[in-house]
Amino acid sequence: MTSLENNIVDKPATDPVDQLILERGLRIKQLFFSVEMDRMLILLTNGNVLNLRLSQYERLKNATSVQLLQYSLIGNGIAVSWDELDEDLSLKGFIKQAALTNAVRQLEVAV
Helix, strand or coil: CCHHHHHHHHCCCCCHHHHHHHHCCCCEEEEEEECCCCEEEEEECCCCEEEECHHHCHHHHCCCHHHHHCCEEECCCCEEEECCCCEEEEHHHHHHHHHHHHHHHHHHHHC
16 A cells, blocks of 8 residues: 555545545435335435435436345445446445435525
8 A cells, every 4th residue: 555545545534424434434324216106215324315316317217116226235235236227336326315315305494
């Protein structure tokens, strides 16, 4: 490992989402899908669930239930891969999308 790699590895995360994943060990435990309801539920190792629309993801929105179930967790749960769909999505991206969706929903209620 080069000294540059050591600096990257030893540097603490400054992004709060990176801190959750890299320093506190948050991971994806399991995924659940409802094509009919346009939903993907992401069960996390801390017991929380992210609730996202399949239609937010171009390659997932037209996938069958069987294709959606053919996923594998990458990096012990920091990402998900669907080989048949040629799609890889990260836990960080899921968290940011869920936060954005919730923020927009709150703004809509306030108006």
